[in-house]
Amino acid sequence: MQTILRIGTRGSPLALAQAYETQARLMAAHGMPAEAFEIAVISTSGDRIQDRPLSEAGGKGLFTKEIEEALLAGRIDIAVHSSKDMPTQLPDGLELSAFLPREDARDAFVGKAAKTIAGLPQGAKVGSSSLRRQALIRRMRPDLDVVMFRGNVQTRLRKLDEGVAAGTILAYAGLKRLGLEHVVTDLIPLDVFPPAPGQGAICIETRIDDRDVEKMLVAVHDVATGQALACERAFLAALDGSCRTPIAGYAAIEAGKLSFAGLIISPDGTQSHTVELQGPAQDAARIGGEAARTVRARAGEKFFDGWL
Numbered sequence: 001m002q003t004i005l006r007i008g009t010r011g012s013p014l015a016l017a018q019a020y021e022t023q024a025r026l027m028a029a030h031g032m033p034a035e036a037f038e039i040a041v042i043s044t045s046g047d048r049i050q051d052r053p054l055s056e057a058g059g060k061g062l063f064t065k066e067i068e069e070a071l072l073a074g075r076i077d078i079a080v081h082s083s084k085d086m087p088t089q090l091p092d093g094l095e096l097s098a099f100l101p102r103e104d105a106r107d108a109f110v111g112k113a114a115k116t117i118a119g120l121p122q123g124a125k126v127g128s129s130s131l132r133r134q135a136l137i138r139r140m141r142p143d144l145d146v147v148m149f150r151g152n153v154q155t156r157l158r159k160l161d162e163g164v165a166a167g168t169i170l171a172y173a174g175l176k177r178l179g180l181e182h183v184v185t186d187l188i189p190l191d192v193f194p195p196a197p198g199q200g201a202i203c204i205e206t207r208i209d210d211r212d213v214e215k216m217l218v219a220v221h222d223v224a225t226g227q228a229l230a231c232e233r234a235f236l237a238a239l240d241g242s243c244r245t246p247i248a249g250y251a252a253i254e255a256g257k258l259s260f261a262g263l264i265i266s267p268d269g270t271q272s273h274t275v276e277l278q279g280p281a282q283d284a285a286r287i288g289g290e291a292a293r294t295v296r297a298r299a300g301e302k303f304f305d306g307w308l
């Protein structure tokens with residue numbers, strides 16, 4: 001009888017692509033057959049909210065709650081997520097045990113009226129419901145009309161085709177995983193559109209006492225991605241990820257050296273504060289925390305109060 005590893009995931013095409021990528025990597029690392037896995041699709045609160053920004057509906061935990069309940073109850077063995085959607089605080093008993101090698105973390109512009117944000121006509125509509133992207137669009141082009149755009153990647157692309165907006169911004173990583181990179185009209189440089197902490201990285205969540213599963217995941221874990229994510233998540237946690245201030249942060253790792261760039265920005269895009277910090281990759285979490293304290297001191301406490 002073949003061991004079955006049950007992989008819990010949301011049912012969106014992107015979530016499924018991430019679950020299948022995880023399965024493929026585990027199969028290759030351990031010489032396991034496809035039949036050794038079961039993909040369990042779990043519907044989350046986040047999937048059912050379509051009419052308002054997620055930041056209003058309760059934020060990040062919305063995409064993970066039901067999956068984490070299944071993990072804690074033993075109905076699944078691992079949960080596969082987009083790291084970007086993970087709250088900094090996990091429920092007791094769960095941990096992020098592995099990160100797959102990170103995809104390109106940049107945001108991509110998908111334009112109809114123009115190939116780039118800079119090329120859009122005055123006052124054009126740009127669809128996004130991410131606070132960070134809205135603020136960055138406004139910083140770049142205060143004249144543009146930012147409109148709410150919810151739903152999965154395919155839904156947003158359909159809205160564009162229907163003419164609801166002249167362009168939208170999506171994570172390049174997600175588009176690549178869906179085989180949709182051809183829709184991209186411009187890849188936005190990291191310094192113009194710093195990504196959300198965790199963007200482009202798939203993480204695997206497990207029960208903390210599940211040593212067998214943890215051992216199995218060692219073979220698919222990417223150390224550099226884990227270090228980058230430790231830094232970015234420490235930055236987010238120290239800035240209190242639950243607050244309504246748009247936050248961006250990206251850590252690059254090269255030859256054991258970590259370079260972090262973080263940004264906080266007012267939702268209207270008029271005020272922003274940045275921080276850059278380097279150090280040994282082993283000190284990832286400390287660097288993220290220190291970057292948060294630095295940018296918080298630069299901005300002043302009032303910066304965090306005004307955007308509700």
Ligand SMILES: NCc1[nH]cc(CCC(=O)O)c1CC(=O)O
Binds near residue numbers: 085198
């Ligand atoms: N919030 C939804 C979400 N969560 C992760 C990704 C993209 C994939 C990734 O960042 O790994 C997306 C879609 C998007 O932002 O375009």
